[in-house]
Amino acid sequence: MSRWSLRLRILVLTLAVETATLVFFGAVAYNRSRKQLLDSLDDQIRDEIETIVQLAGAEAREGGAESPAVKGLLRLFSTERSILFQIRALDGRVLVQSPRLNGEGLVIPQELLSALLPGESDFLDLQWRDNVYRTRVAREAVQLPSGKQEFFAVVAKSRRDVNGRLERLLKYNSLIGATTLVVSAIALWIVAGIGLAPVRRLSGEVESVAPRHLDYRVNCDQLPSDLRTLGVSINGFIERLAQAFAHEKQFVADAAHELCTPIALLKSNIQSALLSPPDPVADRKSLEELLSDVERLEHLTNSLLALSEAEAAGGARAEREMVELPAYLESLVAQYEPVARQAGVTLVLEPMPPVSLQADRTMLDRVLGNLIDNAIKHNRAGGKAVVSVHVLERAVEICVADTGPGVPPEDAPKLFERFFRVDKSRSRQRGGAGLGLAIAKSLCDAQGAEICYRPGETCGSVFVVRMPRTEPAPSE
16 A cells, blocks of 8 residues: 555545445444334234233133134234234143144244243244244233133244345445445545645656756745645755755865866976986986875875765764773874874873773774874974863763864864865865865764864864763763
């Protein structure tokens, strides 16, 4: 059903509800009619049995099967073919019965006869000659000069007429229900088509949206109220899609711009070397410049490749291992201490409690290494770069702070964008390719971690990497 059209779903579900409703009320009407017909039949049998009891009393007083009362009784019920009667003594002897029985008798369960007390009666259904009879058995008594005489009076009336009426009622209800469902299906199909016309129009308009025409927006004011939320969602999706296309276009432009500079320098140095007369010293200098340009180009392409791999990883879980954070950070900080000394920056690792977490060590190397490298590069001479750890209940925060010039407030939201540099001159001596923080953010996203920036308390910048914990925080 999940692949059915919305119009067909509405039709099927509505018809299902309508069918259930028709069946319910049809069953209620059928049972009510059945009860009324059976109650009417029981009333008729009750009247007939009262007549039989009166005539049976007269027969008992006059005596004999040839008495006028008995003859009147036989004559009365011989013309009514749907009624059978029988009068029995308490010992089971048949005193009088309908001529149609031809001596066969009506088989009454003995347990029913035994359970009846004087003046009581009961109803049951009996089968006689392939027909069902509604039967009433009553235990009655008449007063004779010799004393009270008790007997069983039995009256049975055929249910053929009642059953016929019920069958006709059932066929009538079924025909009416089927006709109603067919008419409803046709009407619902037409009405659903009219009701879903705005959805079809909206679908057609959205299908016409192409990458070069992402300025289209759904006019929500012209949509029905229950479709406006969908229109707003589509507009939001197109807006995000347009931003993604613009982002990718800007990325390609920035990447081309970044690649043009080292390639142009390579070309210029090669042309210069070819046009200059052979000179070992000048040739060596040209080769050193070419090597520098190649290294810059290699660094840029590696950064682009790393960014592409990080974004392609998405939410995929890399292979993780248990990392003892104090020992790991001591080793990492030790790797950058020579670079810090050369730049005149003091690199400090603050004491921390023993803590471990499940993480991808390669991801930590790249993210934290980039942050420490930035803290050294973008610092002042004689400044400090501080690495610290804060253990929270469900996370571990690794902070890298510096005492450099910091980031202007208007540039802070763009720090993690690709090719963004705080220094507008795009100085390659300090700013690199502007991909380091973008790579760090993509790697953190892929690992379920977070990275954020906040200004230092007095100066500089603080970058925080928040990693989820896999064990409870140590008690202090």
